[in-house]
């Protein structure tokens with residue numbers, strides 16, 4: 001199985017259960033592993049045979065700018081389903097974390113794996 005990974009993808013979004021979190025965007029950190037539907041690009045060296053990771057980043061930035069979730073779980077699930085359905089990935093692992101949100105914890109979050 002070949003994988004595209006996106007590590008330490010940081011972006012601002014509205015997320016959280018508390019009233020202030022619904023008004024003030026927070027920086028979250030995403031880490032994704034995305035299984036590829038084909039390994040053709042390894043042999044052809046052509047972008048049209050690859051999953052263009054810049055399109056994935058653009059799509060995730062669109063989600064973060066337009067959607068609002070209460071829980072990190074729901075955000076991770078939404079991103080996972082987009083990767084599976086819109087980018088034809090057979091398997092995806094998504095972790096979503098908040099930074100310095102609770103005193104004494106540098107980073108906390110969720111990690112989910114989904115198959116198509």
Ligand SMILES: Nc1nc2c(c(=O)[nH]1)N=C([C@H](O)[C@@H](O)CO)CN2
Nearest residue numbers: 015016017018021070071072073101
């Ligand atoms: N399992 C979860 N627990 C909590 C979440 C979450 O997204 N998943 N979120 C919060 C608050 O919004 C957090 O930002 C601050 O405490 C609490 N627990």
